[in-house]
Amino acid sequence: MAARELWSPEAIDTDVPSVARMYDFFLGGSDNYESDRAACAQLLEQVPSTMTLAVNNRHFLRRVVRVLAQEYGIRQFIDHGSGLPTQDNVHQVAQAVDPEAAVVYVDNDPIVLAHGRALLDENERTTVIQADMRDTDGIFSHEETRRLIDFDQPVAALFVSVLHCIPDEDDPAALVRDVARRLVPGSFLVVCQLVSDRPEIRKFVTDFMAEATGGHWGRVREEHELAGFLEGVDGLSILDPGLVEVSTWRADNDLAPVQQTDEWVEWGGVARLG
Numbered sequence: 001m002a003a004r005e006l007w008s009p010e011a012i013d014t015d016v017p018s019v020a021r022m023y024d025f026f027l028g029g030s031d032n033y034e035s036d037r038a039a040c041a042q043l044l045e046q047v048p049s050t051m052t053l054a055v056n057n058r059h060f061l062r063r064v065v066r067v068l069a070q071e072y073g074i075r076q077f078i079d080h081g082s083g084l085p086t087q088d089n090v091h092q093v094a095q096a097v098d099p100e101a102a103v104v105y106v107d108n109d110p111i112v113l114a115h116g117r118a119l120l121d122e123n124e125r126t127t128v129i130q131a132d133m134r135d136t137d138g139i140f141s142h143e144e145t146r147r148l149i150d151f152d153q154p155v156a157a158l159f160v161s162v163l164h165c166i167p168d169e170d171d172p173a174a175l176v177r178d179v180a181r182r183l184v185p186g187s188f189l190v191v192c193q194l195v196s197d198r199p200e201i202r203k204f205v206t207d208f209m210a211e212a213t214g215g216h217w218g219r220v221r222e223e224h225e226l227a228g229f230l231e232g233v234d235g236l237s238i239l240d241p242g243l244v245e246v247s248t249w250r251a252d253n254d255l256a257p258v259q260q261t262d263e264w265v266e267w268g269g270v271a272r273l274g
Helices: 019-026 034-046 050-072 090-097 110-120 136-141 143-148 172-181 199-212 223-229
Strands: 076-080 102-107 126-130 156-160 188-195 236-238 265-273
Touching: 019 034, 019 050, 019 110, 034 050, 034 199, 050 090, 050 156, 050 188, 050 265, 076 090, 090 102, 102 110, 102 143, 110 126, 126 143, 136 143, 136 172, 156 172, 172 188, 172 223, 188 223, 223 265
Parallel strands: 076 102, 076 156, 102 126, 156 188
Antiparallel strands: 188 265, 236 265
């Protein structure tokens, strides 16, 4: 790996919770601070299924990458809003199928870049770039992206549990369409986001996370809104079983963990560009 952005510990505000570090806590990681843990504790008081939801979402990501690599021959992945490295990361799953698979991780949290560098320093087919996932021009033209990704070949663009971080005024649907139009046929979009059919849950989590993260948050949405993100993309076909609660997306077996509560869920799926 050869990511070249400069970073420093001063760039990390440990007093303000980070979505990436909160997710790390929910997955049992150690790359988080007291502010992150306190925010997670408050969230769990109101929405106790959150930790299970995060774990099931991670399982979904692993299954998706494995399916795309094994069944569809995808060898290039761009993981938008990737978060902190944990076990069975995208590059580990993809490179278990083909060691030459290339992965670009994108996140705007400087601690993700720092830890990503340490983890991936010896992996020349993987890189981490510090960028806002809304900056498609910057991501696609980045020297590290151009080093690893051949845009004349199919690419899987991952937006896993991150679209709820984008506020409505920044138009997450337009972002998805913008990425899709830059990819060749045979590429894939992987999308999922937090949804709830309970207005009080949507309001509480949206307000709480916006305040806790200093505005680095969008909105908990409804299922139909995520479906709308994929509308207007020419030649798009959604793989079976469609847009679903992610723990049910091509579960490994009947004993695989399934989300047990309906407070809120990760809702999404995988779409192929025709």
